[in-house]
Amino acid sequence: MMRLATIGLNHHTAPVAIRERLAFAAATLSDAVRDLLQTVAAEAVILSTCNRTEIYCVADAEDVIDWWANYHQMNVDEIRPYLYTHGCSETIHHAYRVACGLDSMVLGEPQILGQMKEAVRIATEQRALGTWLNALFQRTFAVAKEIRSHTCVGDNTVSMASASVKMAETVFPDLHQTRVLLVGAGEMNELVATYFAAKKPLAMTIANRSLPRAQALCDSLIVSATACSINDLPKIIHQYDVIVSCTAAPMPIIGKRLMEQAMVQRAGKPIFMLDLAVPRDIESQVNEINGIYLKTVDDIDSVVATGKEARRVAAAAAEQMVASKVAEFVAWQKQRQRVPLICALRDEGERARQQVLNNVIKQLEKGLSPQEALERLSVQLTNKLLHAPTRLLNKGNDETLTAAVSQIYRLQPPQHENERRLA
The missing domain is CATH 3.30.460.30 (Glutamyl-tRNA reductase, N-terminal domain)
Known part of the structure; x- marks a missing residue:
């Protein structure tokens, strides 16, 4: 269903x-x-x-x-x-x-x-x-x-972008002395680039499939940065101490073999790598290479603990508002579900009104007096509108139906004779 x-x-x-x-x-x-x-x-x-x-x-x-x-x-x-x-x-x-x-x-x-x-x-x-x-x-x-x-x-x-910097600082406490490579120029790396640029590293490079987009991100930073193509990674990746990757690639674009070659060229100098992409951009086996510290989005949770207690207190108030807003939406949904029934009820009332009106107009044309025509119209319309609920009530003793009709027409059950006397 x-x-x-x-x-x-x-x-x-x-x-x-x-x-x-x-x-x-x-x-x-x-x-x-x-x-x-x-x-x-x-x-x-x-x-x-x-x-x-x-x-x-x-x-x-x-x-x-x-x-x-x-x-x-x-x-x-x-x-x-x-x-x-x-x-x-x-x-x-x-x-x-x-x-x-x-x-x-x-x-x-x-x-x-x-x-x-x-x-x-x-x-x-x-x-x-x-x-x-x-x-x-x-x-x-x-x-x-x-x-x-x-x-x-x-x-x-503490955003994922700022957490990226904090994680890099566990390997390189002074990011001012590092070279930073960001692979991908999407929304996440735009934020990451801003945080790393604030540390004023020795060099920053943005590698992306679209070179104009990479250049646009470089131009928006407060430090000088270089744009390059992702295809250039094999030639340049060994130059960087910090590598953050976040692309929309369906398969890893940085493999173990590439990084093994990079570490040889770096003579064992460490590299901090952070893979923010899902699916991952960096093969998990890269973490097996000595000197490479590879982290993923699942490693960020411990870093973002800063301010968490204060946010939890605020979250409690937010959760109450959410519960209230959910109740409002559910009530609106129920009201919407009743709309077709309301429309059908009004259509039925209009159909009955038109039928009775047409009958009375014909009788007026035949010479019926206006006073008698109005009398007939009111009687016929009342009979038509009350016919269906009256028939249902006469069929049985459905307490739910009886209560509904009483509520709809604001009826009080008639008092018995002995009840009237006592009153």
Whole structure:
């Protein structure tokens, strides 16, 4: 049965090795949404980031899980232990929490809201949003804005970008004396570049598939930086002490053999490497090389602990607001579900009115007096409108129906004669 649902996995439920296998690359996300619509879903939005992949949909959850496994050529039983499934009201609550950063590795981080908006934009282009998801995400974005404005949940936040610098400093305490290479010029590395530039390293280089985009990022920094192509990595990678990679590549672009060669050229001088991509950009075997300190997004959690207690206090207030907003949305949903019934009821009343009016007009044309015509109109209209509830009440002793009719017409049950006397 199709209903509003969320199926997903995140940094709480799955390690990066699983997350990268079930992620959707930016280049193929539109195709994935389209395929999901053509096979099992009536509406769909796919959110895929380094820390989570979630499918918000109107569909049967089991069908979506089967589709997801088949899409990535995996066995359903292999991925099921890492997945969570939310029903209708749970989906609303989860979407609100995700958008507010309450479910993020970095509590309160703002980047996830932009990622959700981008996922909705892509789904909109594929005409994948209908009544349910359109309403859900419109309200989700409004709630996120309100909660961030009225709580301190985003304060004292150590972002993944700033955490990248802190992690690099565990290997190179003085980043001013290092050479930094960023692989990829997307949104995450834009933030990372800003933090590393503030440390004024000896040199910074941005490697990207699109050279103009890499150059644009270089030009935006407060230090001099050089742009190059990712294809140049084999020739230059040995020159850098700190390497942060975050691209949308479906497969690793920095392998063990390349880094072994780089370490030979560096004569054993250490390298700090941070892979922020999911799927990963750097082969995990690189960590086996002496002198290389390779970290992934899953290693950031301990670094972002700074200010976590203060954010938890703020998060408690945010959670209360989320619960209140969920209740409002559920109430709105129920009201929406009653709209067709209300319309049908009004249409039936209008049909009865027109029928009685047409009958009386014909009688007026035959010479019936206006006073008698009005009398007949009122009697006939009353009989028509009360016929259906009267017939149902006469059929049996349904207490629920009796109570409903009494409430609708604001009726008090008639008192018996002995009750009137006592009164």
